[in-house]
Amino acid sequence: xxxxxxxxxxxxxxxFSDWWGRAKVYAxxxxxxxxxxxxxxxxxxxxxxxxxxxIKMLLGLLHPTKGHALVLGGDATHPKISARVGFLPEESYLxxxxxxxxxxxxxxxxxxxxxxxxxxxxxxxxxxxGLKAVASRPIGTYSKGMARRIGLAQAxxxxxxxxxxxxxxxxxxxxxxxxxxxxxxxxxxxxKTVLLCSHLLGDVEDVCHRIAILYGGxxxxxxxxxxxxxxxxxxxxxxxxxSDSTVHRIRQILSDAQAECEVTAPxxxxxxxxxxxxxxxxxxxxxxxxxxxxxxxxxxxxVGSGRENIxxxxxxxxVSDKTPAEPVxxxxxxxxxxxxxxANKDLLxxxxxxxxxxxxERVSSPEGAAAQPVETTVEARQQEVKxxxxxxxxxxxxxxxxxxxxxxxxx
Amino acid sequence: MRRIWxxxxxxxxxxxxxxxxxxxxxxxxxxxxVMGLSATGDGxxxxxxxxxxxxxxxxxxxxxxxxxxxxxxxxxxxDIEQRQIYTVVTKPIRRYQIILGKALGVIVLDIALLVLxxxxxxxxxxxxxxxxxxxxEEVQAARNEFYTARASLVPPVLDVQKEVxxxxxxxxKNDQVDVIYPNMTREEVLKQLTNRKRLEKRAAxxxxxxxxxxxxxxxxxxxxxxxxxxxxxxxxxPPDEQVYGAWQVGDVRQLQPxxxxxxxxxxxxxxxxxxxxxxxLEAPASVVAKDGFLAVAFFNPPLNETTVLxxxxxxLEVLYKADTFTGNFVRGVLLILCRLVFLACLxxxxxxxLSFPVAILFCLVIFVTGTTSGFILDSFGYMSENVSLxxxxxxxxxxxxxxxxxxxxxTTFLVPARLMTWGFLGQVVLVLVLLKTTLLLALALLIFSxxxxxxxxx
Numbered sequence: 001x002x003x004x005x006x007x008x009x010x011x012x013x014x015x016f017s018d019w020w021g022r023a024k025v026y027a028x029x030x031x032x033x034x035x036x037x038x039x040x041x042x043x044x045x046x047x048x049x050x051x052x053x054x055i056k057m058l059l060g061l062l063h064p065t066k067g068h069a070l071v072l073g074g075d076a077t078h079p080k081i082s083a084r085v086g087f088l089p090e091e092s093y094l095x096x097x098x099x100x101x102x103x104x105x106x107x108x109x110x111x112x113x114x115x116x117x118x119x120x121x122x123x124x125x126x127x128x129x130g131l132k133a134v135a136s137r138p139i140g141t142y143s144k145g146m147a148r149r150i151g152l153a154q155a156x157x158x159x160x161x162x163x164x165x166x167x168x169x170x171x172x173x174x175x176x177x178x179x180x181x182x183x184x185x186x187x188x189x190x191x192k193t194v195l196l197c198s199h200l201l202g203d204v205e206d207v208c209h210r211i212a213i214l215y216g217g218x219x220x221x222x223x224x225x226x227x228x229x230x231x232x233x234x235x236x237x238x239x240x241x242x243s244d245s246t247v248h249r250i251r252q253i254l255s256d257a258q259a260e261c262e263v264t265a266p267x268x269x270x271x272x273x274x275x276x277x278x279x280x281x282x283x284x285x286x287x288x289x290x291x292x293x294x295x296x297x298x299x300x301x302x303v304g305s306g307r308e309n310i311x312x313x314x315x316x317x318x319v320s321d322k323t324p325a326e327p328v329x330x331x332x333x334x335x336x337x338x339x340x341x342x343a344n345k346d347l348l349x350x351x352x353x354x355x356x357x358x359x360x361e362r363v364s365s366p367e368g369a370a371a372q373p374v375e376t377t378v379e380a381r382q383q384e385v386k387x388x389x390x391x392x393x394x395x396x397x398x399x400x401x402x403x404x405x406x407x408x409x410x411x
Numbered sequence: 412m413r414r415i416w417x418x419x420x421x422x423x424x425x426x427x428x429x430x431x432x433x434x435x436x437x438x439x440x441x442x443x444x445v446m447g448l449s450a451t452g453d454g455x456x457x458x459x460x461x462x463x464x465x466x467x468x469x470x471x472x473x474x475x476x477x478x479x480x481x482x483x484x485x486x487x488x489x490d491i492e493q494r495q496i497y498t499v500v501t502k503p504i505r506r507y508q509i510i511l512g513k514a515l516g517v518i519v520l521d522i523a524l525l526v527l528x529x530x531x532x533x534x535x536x537x538x539x540x541x542x543x544x545x546x547x548e549e550v551q552a553a554r555n556e557f558y559t560a561r562a563s564l565v566p567p568v569l570d571v572q573k574e575v576x577x578x579x580x581x582x583x584k585n586d587q588v589d590v591i592y593p594n595m596t597r598e599e600v601l602k603q604l605t606n607r608k609r610l611e612k613r614a615a616x617x618x619x620x621x622x623x624x625x626x627x628x629x630x631x632x633x634x635x636x637x638x639x640x641x642x643x644x645x646x647x648x649p650p651d652e653q654v655y656g657a658w659q660v661g662d663v664r665q666l667q668p669x670x671x672x673x674x675x676x677x678x679x680x681x682x683x684x685x686x687x688x689x690x691x692l693e694a695p696a697s698v699v700a701k702d703g704f705l706a707v708a709f710f711n712p713p714l715n716e717t718t719v720l721x722x723x724x725x726x727l728e729v730l731y732k733a734d735t736f737t738g739n740f741v742r743g744v745l746l747i748l749c750r751l752v753f754l755a756c757l758x759x760x761x762x763x764x765l766s767f768p769v770a771i772l773f774c775l776v777i778f779v780t781g782t783t784s785g786f787i788l789d790s791f792g793y794m795s796e797n798v799s800l801x802x803x804x805x806x807x808x809x810x811x812x813x814x815x816x817x818x819x820x821x822t823t824f825l826v827p828a829r830l831m832t833w834g835f836l837g838q839v840v841l842v843l844v845l846l847k848t849t850l851l852l853a854l855a856l857l858i859f860s861x862x863x864x865x866x867x868x869x
Contacts, residue, residue: 079503
């Protein structure tokens with residue numbers, strides 16, 4: 001029964017007492033969480049609501065005053081358990097005197113990975129987080145966002161079954177944020193469990209299956225994101241830019257059904273717009289200030305989910321023609337350690353693709369259902385293929401278009 | 412082990428890149444050669460060598476000790492304070508492995524630096540004669556009294572208990588105790604009397620002879636010399652501060668009536684030396700009898716007009732070559748390593764529950780107390796006479812845990828070219844490293860394993 005949950009807390013309580021031992025603050029108060037395997041779980045709450053304290057107790061950095069926490073069915077401080085956990089703390093606490101490559105190598109060695117595996121994973125991760133170009137610079141010289149990226153890479157070096165992310169997107173630019181969100185979804189599709197702790201509601205809404213809202217160390221609300229947010233008394237229909245007369249006819253039908261309807265041109269999300277703008281700038285090879293080369297969400301996504309691909313490709317470079325349309329499915333079928341997917345092909349293709357028509361890709365991906373019809377006008381077979389993938393994300397992204405029948409990837 | 416080593420290499424990197432170690436390394440690299448040039452001692456080659464070895468090794472030992480304390484504490488506290496420990500401890504590594512890794516890293520760094528600086532000191536000492544164009548005479552003196560490792564024989568401490576008791580009883584009977592030794596406890600008076608009696612046995616009035624007998628003297632090579640190292644003290648200082656001494660070194664049993672004919676030579680020496688300074692009297696090793704017996708006799712000639720004493724601690728010893736300088740030097744460096752290992756673990760222990768500045772302070776206090784522990788022990792021993800019960804069961808135990816760093820000083824062996832035996836080194840390893848260091852390490856592991864590593868943030 002315990003094994004059903006990736007994380008389970010039973011009456012978890014943390015009281016910070018003063019010097020005399022008198023209880024001062026209930027940081028976490030009788031917390032009972034059950035996070036199922038293969039779930040993206042969001043732990044939300046305002047500052048000081050006990051999110052980070054909970055995570056620290058899960059990982060054994062703090063001792064619970066009462067109750068206990070089970071991670072992957074056991075104690076997270078046991079090497080057998082922690083070997084399967086990836087953790088990104090609320091800030092990237094890294095050794096400033098090491099460079100990115102050495103940092104990852106160090107953490108890889110803590111996992112007892114052999115030199116060959118380490119080398120391959122490090123290269124794949126550096127590419128994924130876009131720090132390859134600056135990998136030999138000491139981390140002390142990194143910007144906050146860059147440090148965040150290497151922190152994320154560090155959490156992924158063991159290909160964890162359970163990923164615990166504390167405020168993963170703080171300090172990241174929108175592109176980086178988007179990448180992390182896509183990565184989370186990808187990992188989820190590969191059967192991983194993700195505990196996401198954040199107060200950035202947009203992020204949580206985009207990726208989480210279930211959430212719990214903490215306040216004062218207690219769970220105030222908990223449940224499926226869809227259920228919590230879905231407006232069951234409304235429907236949304238999104239169409240191509242049809243003519244006024246068509247709109248009129250639709251109104252007619254709706255008024256026959258005694259329903260009100262509102263017709264507007266859908267707005268782009270600012271995130272989408274921003275990403276598109278940056279990508280366009282990169283297309284024109286404008287110099288960028290930072291070393292952050294993060295134009296390619298696709299890269300990140302595919303490489304991220306299939307880091308092992310690069311390893312495998314080096315060994316068996318024949319993974320050519322699986323279509324990128326299906327990466328999700330193929331990957332999820334594979335057992336964890338032996339994913340031999342096509343991601344690298346994917347990556348190459350996307351690199352070329354993106355330069356061809358990055359715009360559509362960007363737009364379609366985060367913007368979701370609203371923008372979709374417009375985008376369909378752009379041809380290119382790969383685009384289609386990609387869109388199918390992105391559509392899935394999109395459903396998660398917005399989490400609300402019931403018109404699409406909501407069979408999102410996380411079911 | 413792989414994980415411990417990962418932490419170790421990281422610690423070494425940290426020490427080197429965070430410039431903690433760099434400062435000490437640069438200092439030593441600059442200071443050692445400079446000292447090699449500037450150390451003059453008493454102007455002779457031997458004096459220069461002694462000064463250089465003494466300062467060079469002391470400086471190396473001191474700076475590396477400080478470096479060890481700082482590096483081992485910094486390696487752990489900075490991880491906790493800057494919270495890298497969050498990402499380390501959540502990996503499949505046990506907490507004790509982290510502490511072991513940190514301590515090991517510092518120790519490996521120490522070994523590397525000791526090899527480097529020990530090598531420099533050794534190199535400079537070996538090259539100095541050539542470098543200074545020293546005369547053959549000086550080189551010979553240095554070879555005999557510096558580039559060697561001589562075993563040292565000290566006359567046994569005599570048992571004077573009976574005489575002291577008698578003397579004390581007499582004083583008590585005559586009610587003289589308080590007159591001669593006012594305001595002193597019985598123990599203190601007895602102590603003084605004991606010292607007086609012992610010294611009496613090492614004093615030669617004018618016309619008197621003192622004889623010291625040694626057994627089990629085993630020179631490495633009978634063709635080489637042995638040395639009687641002595642220091643005079645006098646009751647009346649002569650105007651030129653010099654006294655005569657008529658010495659005889661050899662198997663004096665042969666002089667007794669009824670003895671067989673002479674088997675080994677007896678060396679007679681008469682010389683005049685400055686008082687309160689160390690002198691060495693050279694004799695061929697062949698004066699030692701086959702069964703290892705050796706006697707040293709001192710006659711106080713009437714020319715002197717003063718009683719001559721040989722101070723209790725260091726008034727007289729016999730030195731003979733028992734090993735090479737190199738062997739002794741290596742053991743000396745290993746002795747420093749023992750101290751560094753201890754300090755590294757001390758630092759780890761302090762850092763396992765204290766913050767950086769407090770841990771540094773704590774370790775420095777222990778370090779300084781350790782290097783002056785003889786003094787501290789004495790003063791506590793003095794106090795103990797008044798509060799002996801309390802003392803015995805409380806402070807004494809703690810003080811016994813202090814490292815006796817002052818006793819583990821290689822220069823006390825290398826400067827007078829005195830043999831440091833493997834036995835002595837083994838004893839240090841046993842007490843300082845195996846016993847005390849293990850204790851510290853166990854304490855560190857225990858504390859670190861159970862403490863909360865995250866800070867309280869609400």
